[in-house]
Amino acid sequence: xxxxxxxxxxxxxxxxxxxxxxxxxxxxxxxxxxxxxxxxxxxxxxxxxxxxxxxxxxxxxxxxxxxxxxxxxxxxxxxxxxxxxxxxxxxxxxxxxxx
Amino acid sequence: xxxxxxxxxxxxxxxxxxxxxxxxxxxxxxxxxxxxxxxxxxxxxxxxxxxxxxxxxxxxxxxxxxxxxxxxxxxxxxxxxxxxxxxxxxxxxxxxxxxxxxxxxxxxxxxxxxxxxxxxxxxxxxxxxxxxxxxxxxxxxxxxxxxxxxxxxxxxxxxxxxxxxxxxxxxxxxxxxxxxxxxxxxxxxxxxxxxxxxxxxxxxxxxxxxxxxxxxxxxxxxxxxxxxxxxxxxxxxxxxxxxxxxxxxxxxxxxxxxxxxxxxxxxxxxxxxxxxxxxxxxxxxxxxxxxxxxxxxxxxxxxxxxxxxxxxxxxxxxxxxxxxxxxxxxxxxxxxxxxxxxxxxxxxxxxxxxxxxxxxxxxxxxxxxxxxxxxxxxxxxxxxxxxxxxxxxxxxxxxxxxxxxxxxxxxxxxxxxxxxxxxxxxxxxxxxxxxxxxxxxxxxxxxxxxxxxxxxxxxxxxxxxxxxxxxxxxxxxxxxxxxxxxxxxxxxxxxxxxxxxxxxxxxxxxxxxxxxx
Numbered sequence: 042x043x044x045x046x047x048x049x050x051x052x053x054x055x056x057x058x059x060x061x062x063x064x065x066x067x068x069x070x071x072x073x074x075x076x077x078x079x080x081x082x083x084x085x086x087x088x089x090x091x092x093x094x095x096x097x098x099x100x101x102x103x104x105x106x107x108x109x110x111x112x113x114x115x116x117x118x119x120x121x122x123x124x125x126x127x128x129x130x131x132x133x134x135x136x137x138x139x140x
Numbered sequence: 141x142x143x144x145x146x147x148x149x150x151x152x153x154x155x156x157x158x159x160x161x162x163x164x165x166x167x168x169x170x171x172x173x174x175x176x177x178x179x180x181x182x183x184x185x186x187x188x189x190x191x192x193x194x195x196x197x198x199x200x201x202x203x204x205x206x207x208x209x210x211x212x213x214x215x216x217x218x219x220x221x222x223x224x225x226x227x228x229x230x231x232x233x234x235x236x237x238x239x240x241x242x243x244x245x246x247x248x249x250x251x252x253x254x255x256x257x258x259x260x261x262x263x264x265x266x267x268x269x270x271x272x273x274x275x276x277x278x279x280x281x282x283x284x285x286x287x288x289x290x291x292x293x294x295x296x297x298x299x300x301x302x303x304x305x306x307x308x309x310x311x312x313x314x315x316x317x318x319x320x321x322x323x324x325x326x327x328x329x330x331x332x333x334x335x336x337x338x339x340x341x342x343x344x345x346x347x348x349x350x351x352x353x354x355x356x357x358x359x360x361x362x363x364x365x366x367x368x369x370x371x372x373x374x375x376x377x378x379x380x381x382x383x384x385x386x387x388x389x390x391x392x393x394x395x396x397x398x399x400x401x402x403x404x405x406x407x408x409x410x411x412x413x414x415x416x417x418x419x420x421x422x423x424x425x426x427x428x429x430x431x432x433x434x435x436x437x438x439x440x441x442x443x444x445x446x447x448x449x450x451x452x453x454x455x456x457x458x459x460x461x462x463x464x465x466x467x468x469x470x471x472x473x474x475x476x477x478x479x480x481x482x483x484x485x486x487x488x489x490x491x492x493x494x495x496x497x498x499x500x501x502x503x504x505x506x507x508x509x510x511x512x513x514x515x516x517x518x519x520x521x522x523x524x525x526x527x528x529x530x531x532x533x534x535x536x537x538x539x540x541x542x543x544x545x546x547x548x549x550x551x552x553x554x555x556x557x558x559x560x561x562x563x564x565x566x567x568x569x570x571x572x573x574x575x576x577x578x579x580x581x582x583x584x585x586x587x588x589x590x591x592x593x594x595x596x597x598x599x600x601x602x603x604x605x606x607x608x609x610x611x612x613x614x615x616x617x618x619x620x621x622x623x624x625x626x627x628x629x630x631x632x633x634x635x636x637x638x639x640x641x642x643x644x645x646x647x648x649x650x651x652x653x654x655x656x657x
Contacts, residue, residue: 064535
């Protein structure tokens with residue numbers, strides 16, 4: 042229920058997510074990210090086709106943000122209105138840099 | 141007693157007619173009196189005054205077999221409201237007419253393009269016809285789309301009631317002709333069923349189905365082992381009283397499509413009671429009566445046993461609002477208990493024991509009934525409830541269950557997603573902590589109420605007492621390094637929903653979430 046498309050190039054990583062980031066799928070994303078971001082200085086998470094996020098997904102975003110704070114920068118792009126509200130309610134809009 | 145009125149009654153002969161009537165009634169003041177007006181052609185005001193004087197002595201006086209002409213006079217002068225006046229019945233023949241339905245009490249024929257007549261089996265059916273008219277009127281007023289008979293006629297030795305039914309086609313006919321319309325039929329059929337079961341009936345207006353079912357259960361006492369018989373009666377007794385409407389014979393021949401409108405017909409079995417009694421008669425119509433001989437349903441419904449079974453199971457799933465096989469089977473088993481009880485009693489009373497096929501059928505049903513009584517303890521269920529193992533892998537089933545209720549309530553997509561988040565947070569919490577390291581069940585209930593439209597979702601578990609709301613809210617102003625993700629789920633739930641309440645009652649954690657749509 043979550044499709045992850047990743048592109049890695051010259052220390053830049055792009056993860057395009059499609060579907061639902063929930064209890065079931067969050068561990069997959071976490072594993073993919075941890076496996077790939079060694080040495081990555083710029084990470085972008087493209088949320089164009091992400092429909093749903095629960096606290097399990099937020100947990101992954103927070104963990105990855107903490108890693109990226111040490112080694113570079115992280116952006117979340119194309120966030121839909123409903124997910125944006127979730128970010129605002131939880132204060133994640135202040136932690137993440139959202140485009 | 142009955143006195144015949146003949147010819148014309150006017151000022152010329154009124155005194156004489158009055159004397160004749162009073163002579164016949166001598167010494168019987170107050171006795172029930174029927175004036176048979178089949179021979180009466182005309183009555184003037186002098187004649188009407190005679191009727192009034194006779195009625196003083198016999199307050200229960202009725203005038204029967206009144207011709208249309210005389211009825212008009214009685215109606216204009218207010219006599220029809222003052223005393224019992226019964227019209228003469230039009231005579232209708234059903235010879236060569238298409239039979240479009242057959243129920244427990246009668247057969248329905250199409251007499252012309254716009255009209256059908258329901259001919260009652262019982263020769264003395266006037267009381268039945270009157271009853272059906274009254275309950276159909278009641279149902280219509282309460283918002284159930286149905287047809288009301290506008291005339292009572294004689295059909296041979298029986299009575300019939302005439303309904304207007306234009307270009308209508310029963311769901312049985314549609315299914316027999318067009319099997320790919322099954323899903324459409326299921327949806328319309330279940331929508332109407334929900335409407336019926338959602339209709340509250342003023343007390344005393346309709347018979348209580350539970351009483352009827354109790355009489356069936358008691359009858360079975362002589363045919364079941366003592367313990368099983370007692371359990372059956374106790375289970376029916378334990379079904380709570382319910383003042384919502386049930387149709388009582390809700391199968392696809394009694395649902396008609398007329399000009400795009402779905403109509404309920406054959407209203408004489410209308411009752412109040414718990415929906416399990418309705419499901420029992422539905423099970424019988426689609427499976428029960430044809431379980432021994434699969435050909436039976438073809439004669440009755442016009443479609444085959446497989447179609448009947450598919451229709452029943454899909455309808456039950458849609459009615460319960462769940463795709464959960466376990467839940468569907470559980471409710472089906474409850475319906476079968478009442479269904480078999482009814483069929484066995486019916487068959488025994490119709491001398492089923494006297495034929496080999498009858499005995500085989502009764503044995504099949506009795507064996508099934510005994511097996512069901514073994515493993516079932518209650519007959520009740522609720523439609524907006526899902527009980528399942530509190531495990532993360534069951535989350536999709538919970539989400540689907542909640543979504544279906546929300547979609548039916550035309551919930552906007554954004555609110556639907558927000559509610560889905562809250563449902564995930566709470567269910568995963570229960571799955572992770574309530575019974576750890578053991579396993580246990582969770583119950584999820586969904587209710588949608590109107591004015592204003594509010595969704596209430598309730599989670600119940602029997603795990604260790606735990607109030608998720610007692611935990612302090614996370615500080616959402618902290619920078620990433622200082623934050624941990626704990627408590628976010630409950631925090632989001634509180635923000636998304638309009639009201640979240642925790643209670644611990646009788647060993648159960650009960651968390652109730654409400655959102656106004």
